[in-house]
Amino acid sequence: MNELLELLEEIQVKLSTLLRLDVEVDSFEPIAALDVSYKGERACACAVLMEGEELLERRTYLSDAPFPYVPGLLAFREAPLMLRALRLLEGRPKLILVDGHGIAHPRGFGLASAIGLLTGIPTVGVGKSILVGRVEGSGPLKRLVVGGKQVGFSVEKGRRFYVSPGSNISLSSVERLVKWLGLSYPRALKEADRWSRECLK
DNA sequence: GCGACAG
DNA sequence: ATCTTGTCGC
Ligand SMILES: [Mg+2]
Numbered sequence: 087m088n089e090l091l092e093l094l095e096e097i098q099v100k101l102s103t104l105l106r107l108d109v110e111v112d113s114f115e116p117i118a119a120l121d122v123s124y125k126g127e128r129a130c131a132c133a134v135l136m137e138g139e140e141l142l143e144r145r146t147y148l149s150d151a152p153f154p155y156v157p158g159l160l161a162f163r164e165a166p167l168m169l170r171a172l173r174l175l176e177g178r179p180k181l182i183l184v185d186g187h188g189i190a191h192p193r194g195f196g197l198a199s200a201i202g203l204l205t206g207i208p209t210v211g212v213g214k215s216i217l218v219g220r221v222e223g224s225g226p227l228k229r230l231v232v233g234g235k236q237v238g239f240s241v242e243k244g245r246r247f248y249v250s251p252g253s254n255i256s257l258s259s260v261e262r263l264v265k266w267l268g269l270s271y272p273r274a275l276k277e278a279d280r281w282s283r284e285c286l287k
Numbered sequence: 288g289c290g291a292c293a294g
Numbered sequence: 295a296t297c298t299t300g301t302c303g304c
Contacts (some may be wrong), residue, residue, distance in 0.1 A: 121294090122294075122295085123294095123295075123296095124294085124295055124296070125295095125296085126296090129295095155293090155294060155295070156292095157291080157292040157293070157294090158292075158293080160293055160294055163294080164294070185293085185294070186293050186294060187293055190293085191293080192292090196293070197293075197294085211293085213293050213294085214293080214294085215292095215293065215294095216292095216293080217291095217292065217293045217294095218291090218292085218293090248293090
């Protein structure tokens with residue numbers, strides 16, 4: 087089984103070379119958000135679509151968790167479910183927020199990167215804690231650095247969270263997005279979290 | 288070898 | 295992520 091995990095890690099290393107991190111994105115809406123909740127082996131992925139403060143759509147997809155949780159390999163557990171929920175959306179998001187990191191990952195290929203590569207849509211990873219890297223700088227918007235290179239931001243406004251590009255979007259665009267969000271945790275992700283949990287009750 | 292380790 | 299009740303504070 088360790089061989090399988092090593093194989094999956096090698097796949098991440100190769101796929102990371104296919105990421106597009108030079109795309110300037112200036113239009114973020116309609117914006118989608120993805121999250122997954124669990125109840126034993128049962129899993130529920132939720133995709134929401136928002137425009138301003140209006141929740142345009144809310145779709146959920148239920149199934150059994152296809153893969154266990156292994157730090158660094160979260161994409162193999164949640165991406166398949168998130169993609170199914172995403173496909174249920176009728177509207178087309180200009181950007182997707184994912185509950186989990188983007189390139190702020192040991193091999194530069196987190197959950198948000200997988201979603202971005204598989205959809206071609208700009209994706210941004212939003213984590214509530216650090217998987218890899220350290221925070222540098224000061225102020226409410228700090229730099230998240232890995233191996234001397236900035237891979238994202240540490241955002242502070244009440245609760246602290248970490249943001250990094252998934253794919254199809256540049257680091258500078260992510261910075262503009264964070265400022266556009268007013269440095270606060272995205273309402274869309276709160277909705278996705280709430281409803282993914284709700285559908286398991 | 289030991290500790291860290293998204294959700 | 296989930297397990298879980300009350301409790302401190304705005
Ligand atoms: Mg979540």
